[in-house]
Amino acid sequence: MSPVRFSVVTLFPELFRSWLEGALLGKALAAGLVEVRFVDPRAFTHDRHQTVDDTPYGGGEGMVLKAEPFVAGIEAAAAAIPECVAHRVLLSPQGQRLTQGRLQALAARSHLILVCGRYEGFDERIRASVDEELSLGDFVLNGGEVAAMAVIDGLSRLVPGVIGNSASLQTESHAAGLLEHPQYTRPREFRGQAVPEVLLSGDHERIRRWRSQQMLLRTRERRPDLWAGFTPDAEQRALLAAADAEAAAAGDARSPAATGAPPGVAAAAALGPVSIALLHHPVHDRDGQVVTTALTNLDLHDIARSARTYGLERYFVVTPLTSQQELVGRILGHWRTGHGANTHASRAEALAQVEVAADLDAVIAAITARWGRSPLVVATTAARRLGQVDEAALRRRWEPGQPLLLLLGTGWGLTGELLDRADAVLLPLCGPTDYNHLSVRSAAAILLDRLFGLRQEHGPPA
Numbered sequence: 515m516s517p518v519r520f521s522v523v524t525l526f527p528e529l530f531r532s533w534l535e536g537a538l539l540g541k542a543l544a545a546g547l548v549e550v551r552f553v554d555p556r557a558f559t560h561d562r563h564q565t566v567d568d569t570p571y572g573g574g575e576g577m578v579l580k581a582e583p584f585v586a587g588i589e590a591a592a593a594a595i596p597e598c599v600a601h602r603v604l605l606s607p608q609g610q611r612l613t614q615g616r617l618q619a620l621a622a623r624s625h626l627i628l629v630c631g632r633y634e635g636f637d638e639r640i641r642a643s644v645d646e647e648l649s650l651g652d653f654v655l656n657g658g659e660v661a662a663m664a665v666i667d668g669l670s671r672l673v674p675g676v677i678g679n680s681a682s683l684q685t686e687s688h689a690a691g692l693l694e695h696p697q698y699t700r701p702r703e704f705r706g707q708a709v710p711e712v713l714l715s716g717d718h719e720r721i722r723r724w725r726s727q728q729m730l731l732r733t734r735e736r737r738p739d740l741w742a743g744f745t746p747d748a749e750q751r752a753l754l755a756a757a758d759a760e761a762a763a764a765g766d767a768r769s770p771a772a773t774g775a776p777p778g779v780a781a782a783a784a785l786g787p788v789s790i791a792l793l794h795h796p797v798h799d800r801d802g803q804v805v806t807t808a809l810t811n812l813d814l815h816d817i818a819r820s821a822r823t824y825g826l827e828r829y830f831v832v833t834p835l836t837s838q839q840e841l842v843g844r845i846l847g848h849w850r851t852g853h854g855a856n857t858h859a860s861r862a863e864a865l866a867q868v869e870v871a872a873d874l875d876a877v878i879a880a881i882t883a884r885w886g887r888s889p890l891v892v893a894t895t896a897a898r899r900l901g902q903v904d905e906a907a908l909r910r911r912w913e914p915g916q917p918l919l920l921l922l923g924t925g926w927g928l929t930g931e932l933l934d935r936a937d938a939v940l941l942p943l944c945g946p947t948d949y950n951h952l953s954v955r956s957a958a959a960i961l962l963d964r965l966f967g968l969r970q971e972h973g974p975p976a
């Protein structure tokens with residue numbers, strides 16, 4: 515089998531030397547499974563001082579890496595292994611974030627050229643000579659060498675033969691969208707902390723199920739951003755439900771029922787998982803025309819926060835417009851994994867529940883696929899119509915285990931056709947006045963509090 519080849523374009527190849535001699539990588543290099551070469555852009559300079567950087571046009575701090583020696587270095591690296599198609603990667607804090615998924619995709623390449631920057635970074639025109647730009651994360655390093663090492667290190671683990679027991683890769687964190695389960699070794703007890711009994715049982719099936727359950731619980735607790743993109747299968751859903759039921763019965767302070775979700779929701783969870791959908795189409799405008807409204811940042815944030823507070827599973831933002839769907843994606847990216855995630859962890863947690871959908875059918879399909887059963891669809895409107903129900907009647911119609919989907923309309927409200935499609939339509943929210951022009955955010959919050967809010971006795975809603 516031919517090795518996976520790395521060519522590192524760097525001004526500081528010596529930084530790699532002792533690192534490459536390390537345990538696993540050293541063996542992989544010796545066994546010919548991985549190959550690492552270096553190209554120094556200084557070799558492609560034509561002046562006495564081997565100049566690779568210069569001052570920025572337009573003024574400013576620091577030095578910028580020159581295009582000629584770096585592009586020549588990239589081209590020389592590719593030409594040195596003509597039998598492989600080179601994939602050229604620029605290491606930069608402006609690139610896509612490196613993930614296990616990206617590494618898995620890169621592992622299919624036979625030759626990777628990793629281009630390391632320094633100083634103030636690259637002359638912009640170097641970017642035309644690479645295939646992609648990767649970042650280690652939203653922070654700035656002094657140079658790309660540490661990032662190149664991360665790529666080589668993470669990717670080498672995926673090369674067959676480098677890790678002795680390749681089965682261990684399958685349960686590792688991020689291999690399948692989850693974090694790994696807790697691990698223990700001797701002694702059985704350390705400073706009052708005992709190894710879980712199941713791991714000493716010798717019962718392989720029990721151990722497998724416990725580990726799988728721990729992976730789910732860990733990911734849900736620690737990484738709401740990963741959890742939002744993960745769809746548990748039937749066994750995983752059962753393992754989660756069992757863990758939650760056990761924790762709730764034991765009054766475990768870490769159980770979702772005791773932490774994120776109030777007891778009202780614990781009662782609702784016995785009925786089924788609850789989602790809310792904000793529809794931007796089909797809705798009416800002030801003249802009664804059917805229109806598509808634009809999403810607002812306030813609705814996105816505030817309804818997500820309410821949904822998280824009242825223990826809902828999902829908040830679907832529904833718009834058929836791809837530009838609006840992309841906008842939601844960009845906002846979510848900022849808050850879930852970008853700068854906002856670091857500064858506002860609780861906002862990231864709320865927004866982790868948001869999903870974008872093109873229409874109501876897609877929402878219903880997603881819920882049905884996730885929970886194995888179609889939801890009871892409950893619409894809301896500020897207008898009176900025949901057959902509307904109050905919250906108590908709604909709870910009577912809601913079967914145990916059935917998912918519930920609450921529909922909210924933007925603009926001047928959901929169309930009659932959509933209200934007709936719902937299994938139930940709630941009575942309008944109203945106060946002691948004849949004014950009922952609540953914002954959809956306020957309506958959502960009031961509705962969720964009526965259905966799932968704690969009352970003074972701290973018991974489930976009647």
Ligand SMILES: C[S@@+](CC[C@H](N)C(=O)[O-])C[C@H]1O[C@@H](n2cnc3c(N)ncnc32)[C@H](O)[C@@H]1O
Nearest residue numbers: 605606607631634635649650654655657658661
């Ligand atoms: C000091 S940084 C330059 C940052 C640049 N002025 C900017 O603001 O985008 C020097 C070099 O370190 C590398 N680098 C810095 N942070 C990185 C990160 N998060 N991921 C990958 N490479 C990084 C890049 O190769 C970059 O060109």
